[in-house]
Amino acid sequence: MKITRTMEISVGFFVSLGLAALLMLALKVANLTSFGTTDGYRILARFDNIGGLQERSAVKMGGVLVGRVTRIDYDSDSYRAVVEMKIDPRFREIPVDTAASIYTAGLLGEQYVNLDPGGDEEVLAEGSELEITQSAIIMERMLQEFLYSKTAKDENS
Amino acid sequence: MIEFFAWVGRRSLAFFERLGRGTLFLVQVCARLGFLLTRPSLTLAQVWAVGVQSLVIIGVSGAFVGMVLGLQGYNTLVTFGTEESLGVVVAKSLCRELGPVLTALLFAGRAGSALTAEIGLMKATEQIPALEMMGVDPLRRLIVPRYVAGLISMPLLAMIFTAIGVLGGYFCGVGLLGVDEGAFWSQMQLHMALGTDIGNGVVVKSIVFGAVVTWIALFEGFDAIPTSEGVSQATTRTVVNSSLAVLSLDFVLTGLMFD
Amino acid sequence: MPAQPHTLSAHDPLVTLEDVSFARGARVIFDGVNIEIPRGRITAILGPSGGGKTTLLRLIGGQLAPASGKVNVFGHDVQALNTAELFAMRRRIGMLFQSGALLTDLDVFENVAFPLREHTNLPESMIRTIVLMKLEVVGLRNARNLYPRELSGGMARRVALARAIALDPLMVLYDEPFAGQDPISMGILVRLIKKLNEALNLTSVIVSHDVTETASIADQMYLIAEGKVVESGPPAAMKSSSTPAVAQFMRGLPDGPMPFHFPGVDYLTDLVDGVSS
Numbered sequence: 001m002k003i004t005r006t007m008e009i010s011v012g013f014f015v016s017l018g019l020a021a022l023l024m025l026a027l028k029v030a031n032l033t034s035f036g037t038t039d040g041y042r043i044l045a046r047f048d049n050i051g052g053l054q055e056r057s058a059v060k061m062g063g064v065l066v067g068r069v070t071r072i073d074y075d076s077d078s079y080r081a082v083v084e085m086k087i088d089p090r091f092r093e094i095p096v097d098t099a100a101s102i103y104t105a106g107l108l109g110e111q112y113v114n115l116d117p118g119g120d121e122e123v124l125a126e127g128s129e130l131e132i133t134q135s136a137i138i139m140e141r142m143l144q145e146f147l148y149s150k151t152a153k154d155e156n157s
Numbered sequence: 158m159i160e161f162f163a164w165v166g167r168r169s170l171a172f173f174e175r176l177g178r179g180t181l182f183l184v185q186v187c188a189r190l191g192f193l194l195t196r197p198s199l200t201l202a203q204v205w206a207v208g209v210q211s212l213v214i215i216g217v218s219g220a221f222v223g224m225v226l227g228l229q230g231y232n233t234l235v236t237f238g239t240e241e242s243l244g245v246v247v248a249k250s251l252c253r254e255l256g257p258v259l260t261a262l263l264f265a266g267r268a269g270s271a272l273t274a275e276i277g278l279m280k281a282t283e284q285i286p287a288l289e290m291m292g293v294d295p296l297r298r299l300i301v302p303r304y305v306a307g308l309i310s311m312p313l314l315a316m317i318f319t320a321i322g323v324l325g326g327y328f329c330g331v332g333l334l335g336v337d338e339g340a341f342w343s344q345m346q347l348h349m350a351l352g353t354d355i356g357n358g359v360v361v362k363s364i365v366f367g368a369v370v371t372w373i374a375l376f377e378g379f380d381a382i383p384t385s386e387g388v389s390q391a392t393t394r395t396v397v398n399s400s401l402a403v404l405s406l407d408f409v410l411t412g413l414m415f416d
Numbered sequence: 417m418p419a420q421p422h423t424l425s426a427h428d429p430l431v432t433l434e435d436v437s438f439a440r441g442a443r444v445i446f447d448g449v450n451i452e453i454p455r456g457r458i459t460a461i462l463g464p465s466g467g468g469k470t471t472l473l474r475l476i477g478g479q480l481a482p483a484s485g486k487v488n489v490f491g492h493d494v495q496a497l498n499t500a501e502l503f504a505m506r507r508r509i510g511m512l513f514q515s516g517a518l519l520t521d522l523d524v525f526e527n528v529a530f531p532l533r534e535h536t537n538l539p540e541s542m543i544r545t546i547v548l549m550k551l552e553v554v555g556l557r558n559a560r561n562l563y564p565r566e567l568s569g570g571m572a573r574r575v576a577l578a579r580a581i582a583l584d585p586l587m588v589l590y591d592e593p594f595a596g597q598d599p600i601s602m603g604i605l606v607r608l609i610k611k612l613n614e615a616l617n618l619t620s621v622i623v624s625h626d627v628t629e630t631a632s633i634a635d636q637m638y639l640i641a642e643g644k645v646v647e648s649g650p651p652a653a654m655k656s657s658s659t660p661a662v663a664q665f666m667r668g669l670p671d672g673p674m675p676f677h678f679p680g681v682d683y684l685t686d687l688v689d690g691v692s693s
Contacts, residue, residue: 003198007205014209018313021320025355029248029323031346058347065347279520287517290477291579292507293534 041126051136058112095120101134199302208310219318223325244345247326253358256319261366265399269374273395276378277388311367436485447643460634469623510580510588516572518564525560550578570601587619594626
């Protein structure tokens with residue numbers, strides 16, 4: 001086959017189209033820009049119960065995605081779950097007395113870590129631990145408590 | 158009863174014989190890959206024939222598959238009131254499965270069958286024996302450039318298919334059905350991982366599929382009985398065998414990649 | 417490249433087949449064939465269709481291996497050559513395939529230039545000169561921009577001939593060069609083969625079943641039938657031969673030692689069997 005200029009151009013076009021598609025998948029679909037795996041600083045939080053939280057779950061502050069859960073472990077000394085999060089370096093100024101709680105997005109949605117900023121002057125740094133935490137709300141336990149309080153009330157009256 | 162076992166035995170022997178010959182063929186092709194460094198222009202022509210020529214069918218199919226996903230996904234999700242997750246449904250199914258698998262099936266039908274027919278006809282019209290008699294190694298001159306072109310083109314086509322598919326889903330979901338644009342993209346970005354979904358899904362799968370489909374197509378062509386009937390049978394075998402190979406390999410790869 | 421070995425003098429035959437046997441499955445194609453191809457001559461190998469004449473050329477080119485016996489080309493045992501040496505040997509042999517076997521995705525010019533581009537590093541201007549020279553010899557210099565599908569059968573064969581002599585080979589093998597040709601292109605090819613053999617000091621081997629044309633240019637003829645060389649000699653001697661098989665083939669009689677009927681069950685027996693069963 002004789003190689004014509006048109007062929008060279010179209011092959012070049014084809015290859016760049018393919019690479020552009022990959023770029024689009026990486027940036028627009030997987031959102032490579034917001035969090036690289038190396039960027040950001042790590043913080044820790046201990047919870048009694050993390051519910052359905054997973055690695056790569058979102059970390060939000062005021063509803064804004066600020067980081068992701070990178071590791072989940074169990075500390076057998078304190079009998080609590082240890083959650084390691086990576087926070088985007090753009091959000092440097094988070095006070096140390098910030099509270100972490102595990103919320104559910106919508107009624108059936110995924111669980112994520114929500115950060116409620118405190119008022120301290122000092123800000124979180126690499127490896128800091130959040131002291132104030134609130135565990136995930138477990139549906140069964142809530143139902144149990146509700147039924148228990150209801151029966152207790154009935155007995156009292 | 159005895160005949161049945163004899164038949165099973167014969168068929169399995171024939172299968173292993175072909176598999177063995179095919180593997181030997183692949184080894185011989187791989188041993189000659191270095192030849193391309195001296196003649197890169199040969200691959201360029203084949204990327205044109207295998208890749209550029211498949212662009213239209215890949216683009217059109219990708220757009221329609223994405224749009225269908227948008228439509229079906231929306232209809233299902235809207236019953237649960239979670240149509241904001243449409244972006245996730247479209248992107249996940251395209252990147253992990255539909256993108257690489259459908260591209261490979263279309264690639265087998267469009268480029269694979271053309272490769273088999275071309276090589277088979279070259280054999281039938283004595284072009285391959287003529288090359289040998291001219292002291293030119295047909296594996297090097299004909300097969301290696303086509304194999305590498307398949308390896309290059311297939312991942313590129315899969316990426317294009319997936320990207321166009323996502324845009325098709327976006328067009329259908331956001332443009333026609335009124336899903337919130339911000340939710341569509343942000344939900345997608347929240348749940349799509351670069352390494353697993355894009356890297357393993359689109360890139361690794363399509364490279365594996367490209368290697369297998371091109372291998373089957375070239376082997377069937379090179380091994381075809383050099384008559385018009387033999388070439389037509391070989392072309393059919395290429396499409397059937399590579400489709401089966403793609404679907405079964407997809408199961409294995411999915412099992413390995415996504416737990 | 418295996419150079420002319422010192423053992424091969426100018427008078428020795430260029431190719432010898434010693435007691436060569438070859439079978440395809442259960443079908444014996446050659447059974448102890450001895451052939452010598454003298455240098456600078458045109459040797460014709462005749463035989464009925466399906467008699468394995470193409471197989472003979474493939475044995476010479478090393479594409480097939482004999483079951484027993486020895487094929488010597490340019491003084492080397494073809495079976496003893498490694499792949500590189502075999503490919504180097506083939507570069508000194510031009511072969512004209514029955515269908516021409518031109519590469520269909522290249523035009524006439526590129527087809528003739530193909531062996532030069534594959535095996536030499538000649539500059540483009542030199543390649544052009546050589547290709548035009550070779551095409552001029554076969555009279556198709558002005559058809560150089562056509563594609564094989566635009567050529568008639570005779571023209572395709574002439575282009576293939578130009579390609580076969582592009583690297584100035586020592587020997588050219590012709591596989592059925594006259595089959596399926598109209599009388600004019602047949603005449604052209606006959607004269608071309610003769611002319612080329614003299615002008616380029618070639619050695620030619622023609623495998624054919626066209627007796628008249630082949631006999632008009634051959635120096636030496638072999639008749640192969642049922643896996644054996646039936647007779648050999650110059651054309652005149654072959655024509656006047658009294659051996660029944662030779663006479664049958666040279667004169668084109670339908671029946672004789674080479675039977676008209678495919679061997680098998682007798683006609684009468686076959687008919688009776690059909691009635692009784």
